[in-house]
Amino acid sequence: MPLPPSSTPSPAEDRLVRREYGPEGHYVLTSRALERLRDSQLRIEPLLRSVSVRRTHLPVLVPPPLTHPVREWLNPELRKVVLTAHGSDQPKGWYPTAGLCLRGLPLVAKQRFSWRDLPVGYWTGGPAVAPVAGAGPDAEDLVCVDGLLAERQDRRADLVELIGRVLTALDVPAEPARETWALKGSDGNGTALVWRHDGRVTASLEQLPEAAAKQYSACYMDAENRLQTLAVSFFHISQYALLRGTEVTGR
Incomplete structure (x- = not known):
């Protein structure tokens, strides 16, 4: 049987996301998916910038010292993906968790902000795992938007409304629900x-x-020169949203 012409796309090339060998939830993004991801990030960047959340580069790993202060508040079912060096049992850090942007905390922790400097926020585009273990389409985001916003306790941006506008810009509007x-x-x-x-x-x-x-030690000085604790919010926009709800995976 003759091979198809080279100009004919294979079925896998017609998909935005193609499942690859390996654990459930690991995928390969096609070039068309990467183009869509870039376009989506360009759509939402000005919306995030409107509340002083700016794009930056954050480390791939979350070092252990950043996880210690928050341990008692972690979801007991949190999926911890700990990475070690070859041949060592000593953890080098966590793989990022979607919606728990601990790796961005050094940009606001142990800083002494003035109330005039706030709000301050950062986001990055990169990989993360969903917080709850288990197979399924949310097992891993190869490219998601992960970030945080630090604000005064008495003056906060309406992030719920902002995320709603972000999702509308991506053509995947939905109503939020409270979950763990x-x-x-x-x-x-x-x-x-x-x-x-x-x-x-x-x-x-x-x-x-x-x-x-x-x-x-995330704090700021208020107008009366009193030290106040920052209000820090974590957010993420998933890969599925960045692909605008059109992700298709091969089985």
């Missing part, structure tokens, strides 16, 4: 807002507990 995500509340209940489209997670938003923010 990466962190748990003081009463053990979920503290996050999670947006879903056709059952798939498109975005999440949750607040770093104030006691944890104090442990990270």
Whole structure:
């Protein structure tokens, strides 16, 4: 049987995302998917910048010292992906968790902001794992938007409305629902807002507990020269949202 002409795309090339060998949830992005991801990031960048959240580059790993202050507030079912050096049992760090942008905390922790400097926020585009273990389409985001926003306690941006506008710009609008995500509340209940489209997670938003923010020394000086704890919010926009709800995987 003759081979098809080289100009004929294979079935896999017709897909935005193609499943590859390896654990469930690991995929290869096609060139068409990468183009769509870049376009989506260009769409949402000015929206994030409108609340002083700017793009930056964050480390691939979350070093252990950043995870220690928040341990008691972590969801008990949190999927911890610990990476080690070859032949060593010593953890070098965590793989990033979608919606728990601990690796961005050094940009606001142990800093002495003036109230005039706020809000301050950062986002990056990169890989992350969903916080709860288990097989399924949300097992891993090869490219998601992950970030944080640090604000005054008494003056906060409406991030719920902002994420709604981001998702509308990506043509995947949805209403948020309260769920347990990466962190748990003081009463053990979920503290996050999670947006879903056709059952798939498109975005999440949750607040770093104030006691944890104090442990990270995330603070600012108010207008009366009093030291105050920063309000730190974590958010993420999923790969599925960045692909605008059209992800197709080969089985």
